[in-house]
Amino acid sequence: MDSFFLYAALAICLISVLSLYRAIVGPTILDRIIGVNALGTKTTVLLIIIGVLFGRVDMFVDISLAYALLNFMTVLASARYFHKKKGLHGESLIQK
Amino acid sequence: MIRKKTPSQPQAERSESGNGSRLVPFVVTFAVMMTTWVALSGKLDVFHLSLGVLSCLIVSFISSDLLITATSFKGMAGLWFRFIIYMPWLIKEIVLANIHLLKLVFHPRLHEKINPQLIEFRSRMKDEMGLVTFANSITLTPGTITVSLSVYGDYVVHAIDDASAEPLPGEMETRIATVFGETHG
Amino acid sequence: MTIVCILLITAGIFFFFAGAVGVIRFPDFYSRLHPAGMIDSMGLLLSMSGLALYVLSHGGLTGANILTAIKIILIVIFVYITSPTATHAIVDAGIRAGLAPWTKKIKEKSDDDPH
Structure with missing residues (x-):
């Protein structure tokens, strides 16, 4: 059972790389926010799996909850910040 | 919001x-x-x-x-009870729409299959909590995202393809109107 | 019970994979939000219920384990409340910035100026 969780954690890490691709390449800033948001959702599950592997789920579940909160706040704050900002279309900020 | x-x-x-x-x-x-x-x-x-x-x-x-915007306990228990009754239907709807979107994601010719569009409609509900619940339910159902919502109940919804856009005001609005105690809808 | 846990977690990881693939494949960011927000939430729901079942079935029904399972379910409820809000915040930012949605007829991202 432990090896199953190990492989599950490994799979989630590999899938996170796919989300990271969107966060790095994404043409607009909002694409990057989406990528980071998807990454945070996967990390929430990953933290619980790490807790199961270490046998300390009771401790890691709190970290996971805090991470979910933080993820939500990050998305909300950055979406508000880029409300009327330039650079959303991927163009250079200096020319305009 | x-x-x-x-x-x-x-x-x-x-x-x-x-x-x-x-x-x-x-x-x-x-x-x-x-x-x-x-x-x-x-x-x-x-x-x-x-x-x-x-x-x-x-x-x-x-x-x-x-x-909480209610000003008395009267009707609150009934509201929560009807809301809990509404939850299983919403979860069923979420799962079905998830499977639909899953098929779309792995479709080899994705760009012919999807048809993103903005649709507008007006809800006849009056209760503001009901309007917000309806907007959140639309967003929770994959394939549709509420873009904007006015106080008068004007919705702008981004839908990913025709199959998601077609049943929109429909049954969900009727059910939420029932939850919030509005007979029309 | 262990098999049910394994099935749930595998299904959750599959949903995560579908969400990541969708985020990469869809043409513009409005349509990318659909897999990013919703399929990922579904994957979270499935894998978290698998993990909660595992905690309950393998640790025994003690008070601490039940509390841990309740907390895991609380995370799922929290994500399902906040995920529409986050999605709406991103869509709102895009609309206010003047990004036009990708449509089938035009086949190009229109570059009208942000107001």
């Missing part, structure tokens, strides 16, 4: 206008907060419980008019 009252609304004025209308949201918010505190801390001794009561009192004093 539509909110009934902004947090900067002067609270002294409202508490003068009627003590009863202020008390009910306070009690409900305190109960919700305290339940969450006990579930999260898991300690039931006097020290931790008194800390919880203190912080929940402060939080519900500041922000009790944000979440």
Whole structure:
């Protein structure tokens, strides 16, 4: 059972790389926010799996909850910040 | 997001206008907060419980008019009960739409298959909580995202393809109108 | 019970994979939000219920384990409340910035100026 969780954690890490691709390449800033948001959702599950592997789920579940909160706040704050900002279309900020 | 009252609304004025209308949201918010505190801390001794009561009192004093807008307990139990009845239907709908979107994601000719579009419609519901619940339910169902919502019930929804856009105001609105006690809809 | 846990977690990881693939494949960011927000939430729901079942079935029904399972369910409820709000915040930012949605007829991202 432990090896199953190990492989599950490994799979989630590999899938996170796919989300990271969107966060790095994404043409607009909002694409990057989406990528980071998807990454945070996967990390929430990953933290619980790490807790199961270490046998300390009771401790890691709190970290996971805090991470979910933080993820939500990050998305909300950055979406508000880029409300009327330039650079959303991927163009250079200096020319305009 | 539509909110009934902004947090900067002067609270002294409202508490003068009627003590009863202020008390009910306070009690409900305190109960919700305290339940969450006990579930999260898991300690039931006097020290931790008194800390919880203190912080929940402060939080519900500041922000009790944000979440709960009802002014009396009358009808609240029925509302929550009908809302819980509504949940399984929503979950079923979410799962079905998820499977639909899953097929779309792995479709080899994705760009011919999808047809993103913005659609507008107007809901006949009056209750603001109902409008917000409807907007959140639309967003939770994969394939449709609420873009904007006005106070009068004008929705702008981004749908990923025709199959997601077609049944939109439909059954979900009727069910939510039933939950919030509005017969038409 | 262990098999049910394994099935749930595998299904959750599959949903995560579908969400990541969708985020990469869809043409513009409005349509990317659909897999990013919703399929990922579904994957979270499935894998978290698998993990909660595992905690309950392998640790025994003690008070601490039940509390842990309740907390895991609380995370799922929290994500399902906040995920529409986050999605709406991103869509709102895009609309206010003047990004036009990708449509089938035009086949190009229109570059009208942000107001």
